[in-house]
C-alpha cells in the first residue's frame with residue numbers, strides 16, 4: 001500500500017477521455033470525434049514545421065517573440081500581453097494555478113471544456129455549475145450563482161459540445177455582474193469559425209478590464225492539434241503573475257514556427273471558415289429533413305439530439321456510424337446526444353448517408 005499523500009483535490013478527478021480515433025478492422029476511418037480540421041494545416045505552416053527540423057538540437061525561443069509578434073500583427077493586439085502555451089489546455093491550467101485558491105468558488109456553465117473543472121478541482125476549488133437554457137450559456141443563471149467567493153469563471157464561446165455562442169453584449173453583462181476579484185476566462189477556441197455580427201471575441205474585454213483573459217488555439221481552424229500550441233491575451237498584470245509559472249520552454253520550436261506561418265496565412269483560414277459554414281447549412285437542412293434535432297452551431301461541429309421515445313439514440317447512432325467507418329463522439333450524460341465534427345465534403349456526405357439509413361431502419 002503506497003504511503004504517498006496525493007493532493008486531496010487530485011483524488012476527486014477522473015482521467016480525461018479522448019475522442020476515439022480507431023475502429024478495429026477499419027484501415028482509414030473518418031475521424032469526426034475531436035473537432036479537428038480535416039483540411040489539415042496551411043501548406044506554409046507545414047513548410048515552416050519541416051524547416052524547423054534543422055534546429056531540433058537547439059532550445060526553442062523561450063520568449064516566444066516571433067509567434068507573439070505574428071499574433072499581435074494579425075489581430076491588432078499588444079504582443080507583450082500574449083502568452084503561448086502547450087495547447088490552450090496548458091494556458092487554462094496556468095490561469096487556474098495562479099488564481100484559484102483552496103476553497104475558492106469557480107463558476108462554470110453546464111457545458112464547456114472540462115479542463116477548467118479538472119484543474120480547479122485539483123487546486124481545491126469548489127465548482128459552481130450554472131444550467132444552460134436551449135443549449136446556450138445562460139448569463140442570468142450564472143449571475144444568480146455569483147457570491148463574494150467567486151474567484152474564477154470560464155466561458156467557452158462558442159461552447160462545446162453545443163456549438164452555440166453568446167453575444168458580446170451578453171458576455172459584457174456577465175462580466176459586469178462578477179466581482180472585480182474574479183478572473184473571467186473567455187475560451188475562444190472556435191472563434192475563427194464564427195460569422196455573426198453580434199459575436200465578439202474576448203480581446204476587447206481584455207483591453208478594457210483587468211480581470212479578463214481570452215484563450216485561443218491552433219488546434220482547430222489552423223489544423224495543428226498534434227503540435228500542442230495555443231495562446232492567451234491577458235492584462236499586463238496577469239502576464240506578470242502567470243509568466244512566473246510558465247516553464248521556460250513550454251512551447252516547442254516546430255510548434256512556434258508552424259503556428260507563426262499558420263496565423264499569417266489569413267486566406268487559408270478564410271477558405272476553411274467559408275467551407276465549414278457552407279457545410280453546416282447543408283448538413284442542418286439534411287438532418288432536419290430526416291427528423292433529427294440539430295443544435296444551431298457556429299463552430300466546426302454540431303450536436304444532434306435523437307428524440308425521446310423514438311427508439312433512436314445518440315449511442316446507437318454512433319454504433320451505426322462506426323460500422324460505416326465513421327467516428328463521431330457521444331456527448332453528454334444522456335445517450336440521446338451525438339457530436340460530429342464538420343469534415344471534408346465526402347466525409348460529410350458519408351455521415352448524412354449513414355444517418356439517413358439509420359433513421360430509415
Ligand SMILES: Cc1ncc(COP(=O)(O)O)c(C=O)c1O
Nearest residue numbers: 087088089113160189217219230
Ligand atoms: C472549448 C475548447 N477549449 C479548449 C480546447 C483545447 O484546445 P487545445 O488543443 O488548444 O488544448 C478545446 C478542445 O477541444 C475546446 O473544445
